[in-house]
Amino acid sequence: MPEDVxxxxxxxxxxxxxxxxxxxxxxxxSDSVTMDQSSCSPTPGQDSSSExxxxxxxxxxxxxxxxxxxxxxxxxHRSILSQDTSSFTTLFTLPxxxxxxxxxxxxxxxxxxxxxxxxxxxFLWSLYALPHEIMMVRSSQMDLNRLVDVAKVANKYSxxxxxxxxxxxxxKYIEKKPSPLFNSVSPGLHFSxxxxxxxxxxxxxxxxxxxxxxxxCGHQRLLDTMVSLLRQLMSTSLxxxxxxxxxxxxxxxxxxxxxAYLGVLQRAVFFSVRDQDGETLEExxxxxxxxxxxxLVVSPMQQHRLLSGHYRLxxxxxKLRAVPLTFEHSPSCGANWNQHSCTQNWTxxxxxxxxxxxxxxxxxxxxxxxxxxxxKEFEKWGSVTYMHQDCKAVAKRTVHExxxxxxxxxSDYFYEGGxxx
Numbered sequence: 001m002p003e004d005v006x007x008x009x010x011x012x013x014x015x016x017x018x019x020x021x022x023x024x025x026x027x028x029x030s031d032s033v034t035m036d037q038s039s040c041s042p043t044p045g046q047d048s049s050s051e052x053x054x055x056x057x058x059x060x061x062x063x064x065x066x067x068x069x070x071x072x073x074x075x076x077h078r079s080i081l082s083q084d085t086s087s088f089t090t091l092f093t094l095p096x097x098x099x100x101x102x103x104x105x106x107x108x109x110x111x112x113x114x115x116x117x118x119x120x121x122x123f124l125w126s127l128y129a130l131p132h133e134i135m136m137v138r139s140s141q142m143d144l145n146r147l148v149d150v151a152k153v154a155n156k157y158s159x160x161x162x163x164x165x166x167x168x169x170x171x172k173y174i175e176k177k178p179s180p181l182f183n184s185v186s187p188g189l190h191f192s193x194x195x196x197x198x199x200x201x202x203x204x205x206x207x208x209x210x211x212x213x214x215x216x217c218g219h220q221r222l223l224d225t226m227v228s229l230l231r232q233l234m235s236t237s238l239x240x241x242x243x244x245x246x247x248x249x250x251x252x253x254x255x256x257x258x259x260a261y262l263g264v265l266q267r268a269v270f271f272s273v274r275d276q277d278g279e280t281l282e283e284x285x286x287x288x289x290x291x292x293x294x295x296l297v298v299s300p301m302q303q304h305r306l307l308s309g310h311y312r313l314x315x316x317x318x319k320l321r322a323v324p325l326t327f328e329h330s331p332s333c334g335a336n337w338n339q340h341s342c343t344q345n346w347t348x349x350x351x352x353x354x355x356x357x358x359x360x361x362x363x364x365x366x367x368x369x370x371x372x373x374x375x376k377e378f379e380k381w382g383s384v385t386y387m388h389q390d391c392k393a394v395a396k397r398t399v400h401e402x403x404x405x406x407x408x409x410x411s412d413y414f415y416e417g418g419x420x421x
Contacts, residue, residue, distance in 0.1 A: 044059045052106065055117070058124045065092075068109035080127050084159040105397055115153060122146040123153035126162055137169050144173065144206075148213055148301035155217045164358055167219045170210070174225055204243050207233075215251045227256050238294050241267055242284050245302065248411075258410025266363055267297040272303045309414035313365035316406070316413075320367070325348035328397040330390035338386075345387040346395055353377045375399045 054073045063075030081088040082083065091110070103110040112120065125133075136142065147166050154163035207230055214223035230247075232241040244260035247253060264270060269289070273281050285297040324347050329339050353359065353374050363367045368379065378396060387395075 040401060046382060054106075055121060058121060058128070065103045066109040067103065068111045069120045071116050071118045072121075073106055074120065076124060076127075083127075084161050086159045087157045090264075098275055114156070119149040119153055120155075122149035126150045126154070126166065138172075142169075142173060144170065148209055151213055151217060155333065163217060167214075167217060167222060169223050170213075171219070171225065174210075174222075174229075203233075204239065208243065208247060211247055211253075212251065215253075227253065230256070231259055234260065238264070238267050238296060239288055242286070242296060242298075246284065247296075249302070250368075254411045257414060258407075261306060261414040262365075262368075264296060264298075265306055265310055265365060268294045270296045270298050270303060270306055272300050273297055291419060305414045310365045312413045313367050317364065317367050317370060320371070320402075321354045325395075325398050327391070327394045327400055330388060330394060333388035333391050341386045342388050342391050347389075349378065350374070368410075369398060370404050371406070375403070 052068065052071055052073055054075070059073060059075040061075075063077055065078045065081060066074055067074045067076065067387065078088075078092055084093060102108045122145075126194055137147065139351070147170050151166035151170065151306050154160075154166060207226060211226045211230070214220075214226060229238060230244050234244055241260060241263035244256055245264055248257035248260050268286075274284055281297045283297055283299050283302075287295040287297075289295055329342060333342055353371070356373070356377070359373045361369050362373065375396065378392075378399065
């Protein structure tokens with residue numbers, strides 16, 4: 001490129017370098033799209049022994065821009081690609097120098113990297129669809145996978161309104177009652193939280209894809225919906241607990257990490273990816289033992305976090321068991337009641353119920369479960385006759401607040417450097 005070519009007005013988003021012979025290529029990172037030029041060698045994901053083929057649907061005879069995705073050529077219209085202030089708008093206005101303009105022939109296409117032909121074909125559907133085809137997205141014939149592709153590719157190339165439309169349709173679809181989410185994965189299957197084995201591989205893949213999409217696009221409502229759904233599924237199968245744990249680590253989802261790790265901690269015997277014989281095992285593999293326990297293979301990092309979390313939660317419980325939660329006595333207790341007797345009755349209750357068989361049957365790290373047990377016992381305990389009625393309400397609220405506090409900070413128990421004491 002000549003040295004006097006002015007910089008692109010969106011240089012923070014798009015960068016362009018010219019080296020003849022050239023091919024324009026999109027490269028995508030987390031927050032930007034980069035176009036560079038390189039030799040005409042096969043693109044990543046393209047089989048060097050396979051020939052390029054024209055797409056059956058989106059290679060228009062009157063198209064003005066030829067794009068290569070994998071081994072597939074698309075011939076579409078620049079005016080269509082330039083809509084919605086997309087990244088293509090900048091691409092088409094960049095100077096070409098003395099070399100023939102790319103995208104004008106099958107021999108010199110603009111190469112898009114990081115997409116599959118199916119993903120890009122589904123995205124083009126959103127740009128060229130007829131009204132009756134658009135209407136189908138709100139019917140029982142909606143193709144969820146297609147809309148996920150639309151949102152993903154639209155986000156990558158900055159088709160903002162298209163991205164927003166696709167995400168909103170996905171959100172409304174998932175929120176239907178009963179949820180049709182899993183019916184779209186496995187036709188004929190009806191989702192039920194009481195049927196943990198249904199379409200497991202497909203459902204896990206779909207959940208993962210939707211959570212990653214919501215995270216990539218910054219769509220908080222969709223992310224919250226999918227995280228909430230996954231939390232429910234965690235109670236039905238260890239597979240979902242591990243999936244939640246892996247996604248929380250991959251995407252740094254603090255709102256999911258604590259419950260996911262706690263779910264694995266409570267449901268399974270876990271060990272690292274190398275067994276006692278040194279054989280490398282696959283992460284996420286679940287094995288049934290003769291005594292009915294589930295053995296889960298985790299990564300060394302996950303094992304460290306699980307063990308650390310177990311230790312930290314056990315230490316928290318020991319502190320709670322030894323010293324009853326404190327609360328401020330109500331004013332009426334101080335005026336008309338013996339506060340010492342009120343406090344003593346609360347202390348006696350706490351010491352007795354934190355040693356109850358029902359509580360001790362819960363896992364030693366199940367602080368939330370044990371506090372919930374104490375709360376239920378307090379609600380039905382009728383012998384606290386020497387505890388002021390208003391103080392009973394305050395004490396109950398104090399236990400609720402402690403449970404909520406631990407829930408909110410649960411992620412930190414399983415994370416390096418977290419505040420947990």
